Amino acid sequence: MRYIKVGLIGYKFMGKAHTQAYKNTNFYFEPQDPFQLKVICGRNEKSVKSAAHTYGWESYETDWRSVVERNDIDLIDIGTPSNTHKDIAIAAAKAGKHVLTEKPMALSVRDAKEMLKAVTDAGVQHMVSFNYRRIPAIALAKRLITEGRLGDVYHIRAHYLQDWLANPQSPFAWRLDKTIAGSGAHGDLNAHIVDLTRYLIGEFDEVVGMSETFVKERPAENGEGKRNVTVDDTTLFLARFDNGAVGNFEATRYATGRKNHEYIEINGSMGSIVFNFERMNELQFFSKEDEHYLQGYRNILVTEPEVHEYMNAWWPPGHLIGYEHAFTHQASDLARAITQQQPVYPNFEDGLRCQQVLEAVDNSILSRTWEKVEKSND
Amino acid sequence: MRYIKVGLIGYKFMGKAHTQAYKNTNFYFEPQDPFQLKVICGRNEKSVKSAAHTYGWESYETDWRSVVERNDIDLIDIGTPSNTHKDIAIAAAKAGKHVLTEKPMALSVRDAKEMLKAVTDAGVQHMVSFNYRRIPAIALAKRLITEGRLGDVYHIRAHYLQDWLANPQSPFAWRLDKTIAGSGAHGDLNAHIVDLTRYLIGEFDEVVGMSETFVKERPAENGEGKRNVTVDDTTLFLARFDNGAVGNFEATRYATGRKNHEYIEINGSMGSIVFNFERMNELQFFSKEDEHYLQGYRNILVTEPEVHEYMNAWWPPGHLIGYEHAFTHQASDLARAITQQQPVYPNFEDGLRCQQVLEAVDNSILSRTWEKVEKSND
Amino acid sequence: MRYIKVGLIGYKFMGKAHTQAYKNTNFYFEPQDPFQLKVICGRNEKSVKSAAHTYGWESYETDWRSVVERNDIDLIDIGTPSNTHKDIAIAAAKAGKHVLTEKPMALSVRDAKEMLKAVTDAGVQHMVSFNYRRIPAIALAKRLITEGRLGDVYHIRAHYLQDWLANPQSPFAWRLDKTIAGSGAHGDLNAHIVDLTRYLIGEFDEVVGMSETFVKERPAENGEGKRNVTVDDTTLFLARFDNGAVGNFEATRYATGRKNHEYIEINGSMGSIVFNFERMNELQFFSKEDEHYLQGYRNILVTEPEVHEYMNAWWPPGHLIGYEHAFTHQASDLARAITQQQPVYPNFEDGLRCQQVLEAVDNSILSRTWEKVEKSND
Amino acid sequence: MRYIKVGLIGYKFMGKAHTQAYKNTNFYFEPQDPFQLKVICGRNEKSVKSAAHTYGWESYETDWRSVVERNDIDLIDIGTPSNTHKDIAIAAAKAGKHVLTEKPMALSVRDAKEMLKAVTDAGVQHMVSFNYRRIPAIALAKRLITEGRLGDVYHIRAHYLQDWLANPQSPFAWRLDKTIAGSGAHGDLNAHIVDLTRYLIGEFDEVVGMSETFVKERPAENGEGKRNVTVDDTTLFLARFDNGAVGNFEATRYATGRKNHEYIEINGSMGSIVFNFERMNELQFFSKEDEHYLQGYRNILVTEPEVHEYMNAWWPPGHLIGYEHAFTHQASDLARAITQQQPVYPNFEDGLRCQQVLEAVDNSILSRTWEKVEKSND
Structure with missing residues (x-):
């Protein structure tokens, strides 16, 4: 057993939903490689520090670039507003991290294509959080x-x-x-x-x-x-x-x-x-x-x-x-895909379509x- | 083709529901022997006369005994309050008429037994209007x-x-x-x-x-x-x-x-x-x-x-x-039973039970x- | 009290639905001027004769022109397929009859305009049978x-x-x-x-x-x-x-x-x-x-x-x-409109729109x- | 801020439901005094050890008496079959612990009365897990x-x-x-x-x-x-x-x-x-x-x-x-009651009734x- 070490960008509605998903995957689904909540990131230091504490993240950052560059992270999870997805995803892929992003994937087809190219070139896992597929x-x-x-x-x-x-x-x-x-x-x-x-x-x-x-x-x-x-x-x-x-x-x-x-x-x-x-x-x-x-x-x-x-x-x-359970199912499927090095859907191609x-x-x-x-x- | 000639006792809620049943049986089910609306009966002459006109009955009476005694009636239909069912049903049976009565059949088990005996002895058709069986x-x-x-x-x-x-x-x-x-x-x-x-x-x-x-x-x-x-x-x-x-x-x-x-x-x-x-x-x-x-x-x-x-x-x-259709189904089944001289249910034994x-x-x-x-x- | 004398063109699905509407308006709504079922019309003599009997129409015809021309008719009711509505409605209006037609009113906007003009010129009542308004x-x-x-x-x-x-x-x-x-x-x-x-x-x-x-x-x-x-x-x-x-x-x-x-x-x-x-x-x-x-x-x-x-x-x-009751409500409203010489809706203008x-x-x-x-x- | 230190007896269906309640109270409700998952208890050492790990308890025991006697526990939570509730609850009360028990509280009215007396005498908080009140x-x-x-x-x-x-x-x-x-x-x-x-x-x-x-x-x-x-x-x-x-x-x-x-x-x-x-x-x-x-x-x-x-x-x-959320609501209310030293319901008197x-x-x-x-x- 190894851990899947997660860096989560964003700590509000989606940050909360994704955090519980990682914890409940470990609790209810007992994956071969459990998630480890390494770092959560937000621009407001006071708020993100508090979120890190309440949600149970080991550390926090205020600049997503620092998270992407860390060596102890396997998966970058993007839960920020839509206009930030592209830059974070491409940087994460270039840094060799797996990427999960909230929907909609991008602000334009052009951006989505760039993002797809980046993850494909990097050979990392990529997924878009259309969580309702997992109801x-x-x-x-x-x-x-x-x-x-x-x-x-x-x-x-x-x-x-x-x-x-x-x-x-x-x-x-x-x-x-x-x-x-x-x-x-x-x-x-x-x-x-x-x-x-x-x-x-x-x-x-x-x-x-x-x-x-x-x-x-x-x-x-x-x-x-x-x-x-x-x-x-x-x-x-x-x-x-x-x-x-x-x-x-x-x-x-x-x-x-x-x-x-x-x-x-x-x-x-x-x-x-x-x-x-x-x-549901x-x-x-x-x-x-x-x-x-x-x-x-x-x-x-x-x-x-x-x-x-x-x-x-x-x-x-x-x-x-309830509602949040579909996020847990999504995280559980993603964990298995990472462990088994198998594709997982919906991926960035689905996001582009x-x-x-x-x-x-x-x-x-x-x-x-x-x-x-x-x-x-x- | 012959007609099943009906005498209906009672002209209010149930009188209306039963009248439409006879008419709509003829209209929608086209029975071998259609119903003929011979006489409707009520104690208030003015009201029953008006009902006879609106509902389309050939004649009216103000005393149920007169209806039971008429020679041109095959079926007595009792739509009056519960305390009157027994006397009418027994008299009708003795006069050789088929009997349909509203529910509950009687005020007591004792009365119901007398009624059952009367129709059985007379060899007439007998039915209790538990219309919901025909939904x-x-x-x-x-x-x-x-x-x-x-x-x-x-x-x-x-x-x-x-x-x-x-x-x-x-x-x-x-x-x-x-x-x-x-x-x-x-x-x-x-x-x-x-x-x-x-x-x-x-x-x-x-x-x-x-x-x-x-x-x-x-x-x-x-x-x-x-x-x-x-x-x-x-x-x-x-x-x-x-x-x-x-x-x-x-x-x-x-x-x-x-x-x-x-x-x-x-x-x-x-x-x-x-x-x-x-x-329904x-x-x-x-x-x-x-x-x-x-x-x-x-x-x-x-x-x-x-x-x-x-x-x-x-x-x-x-x-x-809708609601009244079950009465029509009941009347249609009763018409067939009378024509074919076959039993029909729920009968007075069901009413007694x-x-x-x-x-x-x-x-x-x-x-x-x-x-x-x-x-x-x- | 006078009667509203009806000539009904068509005797199948809609013929049945409209017939019951006239009868049940009389039975349940007791209009000031009840409907009188004068004549039903269809091309197949044997079938329309049988329908006249079962449904309770006084007479039948096999050519709608004969119905339109009769002097003892107040209302022409058109329950035939859509391609026949125009000719019948215009002829009926010209003969001074009120007109009720099934929907859709016509095959084209052009036809609907001609029909509207005809009934307006004639000053007769006109209605399209969008019966669901009366649920x-x-x-x-x-x-x-x-x-x-x-x-x-x-x-x-x-x-x-x-x-x-x-x-x-x-x-x-x-x-x-x-x-x-x-x-x-x-x-x-x-x-x-x-x-x-x-x-x-x-x-x-x-x-x-x-x-x-x-x-x-x-x-x-x-x-x-x-x-x-x-x-x-x-x-x-x-x-x-x-x-x-x-x-x-x-x-x-x-x-x-x-x-x-x-x-x-x-x-x-x-x-x-x-x-x-x-x-419903x-x-x-x-x-x-x-x-x-x-x-x-x-x-x-x-x-x-x-x-x-x-x-x-x-x-x-x-x-x-149930379903047919809305037709009865429509007929009841139409009867009142005819008696009171008030407009009724949906009329031919609604049909055109x-x-x-x-x-x-x-x-x-x-x-x-x-x-x-x-x-x-x- | 201090912690409410919990000892949980039982690790199966109810053990799981109660564990998530403590964790999710901390995560979603952010109580003044959060729960601390000190010890989980079961008779099968291998199983309870595994549960402690997966669920995130600090330690485990195989004899409930050891848990009751520990000095670092504030609340004993009883999630075992009904025939064990009485002994555990009374021992816990005598040791000055607050007690939460699964329903039904006891096997008999007599047992329930003894349990009520024990918690009342000890002056501890007592609650029965009729979780549906918190839907x-x-x-x-x-x-x-x-x-x-x-x-x-x-x-x-x-x-x-x-x-x-x-x-x-x-x-x-x-x-x-x-x-x-x-x-x-x-x-x-x-x-x-x-x-x-x-x-x-x-x-x-x-x-x-x-x-x-x-x-x-x-x-x-x-x-x-x-x-x-x-x-x-x-x-x-x-x-x-x-x-x-x-x-x-x-x-x-x-x-x-x-x-x-x-x-x-x-x-x-x-x-x-x-x-x-x-x-729900x-x-x-x-x-x-x-x-x-x-x-x-x-x-x-x-x-x-x-x-x-x-x-x-x-x-x-x-x-x-979903289903488990009512347990979280219950735990959240219990935490507040313990902090504020206020009564909480349904208590052992409710369980007795x-x-x-x-x-x-x-x-x-x-x-x-x-x-x-x-x-x-x-």
Whole structure:
């Protein structure tokens, strides 16, 4: 046994989620090579020092370059805002570190391609934190599709609905500033459902989309005056897929009453599935292989340790898991990949493909017509 | 083709429900011998005359004895309050008429036995209007159980919950007067779930129960003073069955938010079903014959004309039916039984058995211990 | 009291649904001027004669022109395929008859304009049978929006999903022939959700869409060879509205497991609603006027006779109604409008507006770009 | 800051659940006095040593007496089978340690009284791990009831349904041996719903119950021959409460398809609530304070950091938590109570009360009549 020594850049929402993932991988999954929490990094020394203590990191740094250069680190984990991913990832790869980055991978297709080239050239492991692939219900959906239980896929309907901006008086936040966030609902939420769609049914062919900013200026964070919202509040698009299916996508932060409603429905010639993150322990499945008079959407409680992926590490049947568990599953799979020197997905190529879909939608919004989705790596 | 000539006693809630059943049987089911709406009967001449016109009855009477004596009637349908069922049914049988009566069949086991004897001696058709047996989802539940898809039955949980008395200020009504209604929630609501239980899983062995009248006096209907409530607001009981299963029953008019929540869950060694009248077009079914990783309660929309009983008379898949349709199904089955001179169920023996269960519960409430359920016909 | 004398053209699915509506309006709603079922019309004499008998029409005809010309008819009801609506409606209007037509009103915007002109010139009542407006849950949705309970509307998501074509081996049918049906899922299903959208949130501004025919030829009805499918299997589109809202629409006959899943979700700044036809007695409502810690989608069982529109004609709370009841509500409202000589909606102008939206989507499919929705009447 | 130094007896299912609770309290709740994981104890040295390493305990012991005697321990946590609770708890109290014990607290009312006396005499903190009180949805239910939003409580319906014994071929396990487990479904599952009932609506007055062992012998664990099942498979009972409400309780391990279906419904004169553990992040609430036409069960997603208890330590709205989180909430509350030297609930008196209800049911099963529930502490 050796340890996988981790340097984590970022210590807020994602820093917390990733830290627990490393600790709980060790606790529940007992990997061959456990994670070692070497160093956490943030620009504010007081805050990052406190986080290091509470979260249990051995040390802290205030400059990510120092972390990347350290010799005692195997894996750089990037949990900072989107506009910083590129520089950190490329530097980490050049330093021979494995790289895990939060989504969206980059601010542009061009940046994503550079990042992919860097990790490929360096021969390191690379992964994008599309953590929802590791929800057991999604793993089950993937299995059903792989087994052919849906037959030919006709339709996908994927909507990621939140409501935290529905109130026009909510104040400005960094996620509403295009120079930092890169994008609004599109990059934040559509990124997830685009990745899941690629994972479940394959590649996009062409798209047409629209976006809207319903509330164009909001009270400044400091309470003085207004600030312009420079990202999309909602982005919707239609799509055709290489396999002939058609799709309907929507991301919004204005769907009053929908808190984290990541809804995916796939209809095929033999069956259908429905997933909703707000009931993330359940998967609905309809099968035409059932006798006609017995057909119906069955609601599978995806909590059976014996048969549902990841669940044997947790509790007895019917004992739910929560949001952060998918990060733990992701970390556990990454640990195994590093130990076994096997590829792990979604990797930077997946991250690039996702970016290419998002960018085609952006182009379509400008051109007001359909746009093909590019699929080259360079 | 001949006609089945009907005399209907009662013209209010049940009179309306039964009238539409005869008309819609003719319209949707096209029976070999259609119903003919000969005469409707009520004590208030003005009201019954108006009902005869609106509902489309050929004539009206104000004394049920006159209806029973008419030569042009084949079937007497009793839709009046419980305390009148016995006399009408016995007179009708003696006059050689077929008899359909609303539930509960009688005010006592003794009365029910007399009624059963009368129809048996007369050799006429006899039926009790436990209309819920004819909901397509219940018919499907029966089919699943008959096919053995539940295996050995362990549990039944049956609750009939309404809330129209939850407000202590709601005024008195005839259903709260024991001399007219015979019983409260027990005879009105438990009667339905006891009948469905017998239909689905078999005979009761012993019971222990309790009842409560939460609000013991209510404003009089005429607004002057108070009147004592002399029936139960709720009756609950536990049961053992001849086949070894155990059951849990509850009827109430105080379950705030439950409007007509007739809920039945049956668990067996191989599968389970769940029905709720408030979603009467659906049946939930769980099967251990499904592969382990795919098991879940499936929600069958029981609206497929090709395979779900009664539905080929109505609309395409997914087009719901409502409350009154079960009365139409009942009338359609009764018409066929009369034409073919075959028995039809639930008959007066079923009505008596139901009464015997209800009475055993009443006895248990007095004795504060378990009581055996009598099952003899005399 | 006088009678509203009806001539019904068409005696199949819609003929049956409309016939019951007239009879049940008389039975349950007791209108000032009841309907009189004078004549039903169909080309096959044997079939229409039988239908006249079973359904209770006084007479039958085999040529709709004869019906239109009869002096004893007040209302012409058109329940025939879409390609016949125009000629019948215009002739009826010229003969001074009120006109009710099934949807979609016409095969083209041009035809719809001619029809609107004809009824306007004649000064007769005109209505399009978008029956879903009369579902009590939809009436309640309309009320909530009118009362301002949703605030500013941001989003509508409307999907009408069926699955009867999901099996590639299902045979050809007239609904798949463009020369008769005019359109596939678009005209059949999107027509309904476009009308409901206009009813609930207002007029469309611009649209972009796509359509697909997944299975391009199917076994002929007579079992000999194949026939080409000439209509769309699915049509999806995005929309902007005059009030700034954005929308996402989809109709398909390939959504395995969805039987009649007409789903509508509307999100506003203060609240949201969700409706699904497969649970047509329910409306979900989320309100930000509730205290924060108590907010949640409430599931309103829209069956309260005292407070929910149309329900006082039916049964006690919690007793469901079904598909055909909305036709009865529509007929009841039409009867009142005729008696009171007041306008009734949706009228031919509404039918035209719907057609204009559908046609803009069709244009967009050809042009592959956004298309404005025309709103003129001539 | 000082540390709360913990000695944990037991390292299996509950050992794991409690260990994560201490670690996650430190990580997410940042208590004034964090927990320190001093020593874990089990009889099998190899296993407990391994557990100590994986879980992160400083040391291990193989005899619980050694742990109780150590000077560096503040809190003894008992996660062993029921028949060991009494001796450990009393010894711990005598040694001046705070005591947390798993449920059911004891094998008998007599034992529970001794335990209560021991902790009271010693003046230490005492708590029973009825962890479900700390589910945020249950905390919200408690708040609603305390605020009077349900009015007078009429009904409680509480069912704890599992299905892991539904298959008659499942082998014997220690939980089926009365000498170790003390009881079957009754002590394991009814204990939870009895505690929640007391927490939410108050004290039991009298009960009548029944139990059944459906499968009386099962294959031995070692595969050789059969072993007799000496505990109940299911126990059901009816109850009256001091406040006049009536209740209906059921626990079973034979409800096929129900995995951890802890269902609680409470109906009052002004409102109702429904909770189901299989959707533990949700609470349904019906209020008659809503306007009549808007009343419906609202489904509250209890994940709002701003307003729902415990949730500000976790993730944004709509990001679910799972089973183990309630243990963390419990540990966090216990830490605060120890620091502040304030009482914490449910304590050993609550554990005794629960035991008294369970024992009254057991007595009723023997006597076949109603039994009063004793409520004295000695």
